[in-house]
Amino acid sequence: xxxxxxxxxxxxxxxxxxxxxxxxxxxxxxxxxxxxxxxxxxxxxxxxxxxxxxxxxxxxxxxxxxxxxxxxxxxxxxxxxxxxxxxxxxxxxxxxxxxxxxxxx
Numbered sequence: 001x002x003x004x005x006x007x008x009x010x011x012x013x014x015x016x017x018x019x020x021x022x023x024x025x026x027x028x029x030x031x032x033x034x035x036x037x038x039x040x041x042x043x044x045x046x047x048x049x050x051x052x053x054x055x056x057x058x059x060x061x062x063x064x065x066x067x068x069x070x071x072x073x074x075x076x077x078x079x080x081x082x083x084x085x086x087x088x089x090x091x092x093x094x095x096x097x098x099x100x101x102x103x104x105x
Contacts, residue, residue: 008086008097010039013046020071025059046097050090062092069095 014035038049054061069090087098
């Protein structure tokens with residue numbers, strides 16, 4: 001596969017997180033731009049500052065971090081694994097997305 005097949009974009013990630021948040025917090029009114037404010041890029045990796053997001057929107061931070069992480073893992077298994085290769089990690093503050101290098105392509 002070509003390297004461009006492994007690219008995860010902030011827009012794609014923001015869209016997925018937005019969908020998850022709309023499912024788990026149905027009364028929450030947010031936009032993709034609201035999500036992007038909490039997405040940080042470092043090299044080709046991303047971090048979603050989930051706890052900071054939860055605090056700002058007065059949501060249960062532990063529940064938000066856990067649920068977003070679990071739902072992203074489900075989506076990754078269902079849809080993303082065949083076109084994007086990255087690791088999803090979490091801690092108490094954020095959910096991180098790190099690209100996995102595949103060979104020398």
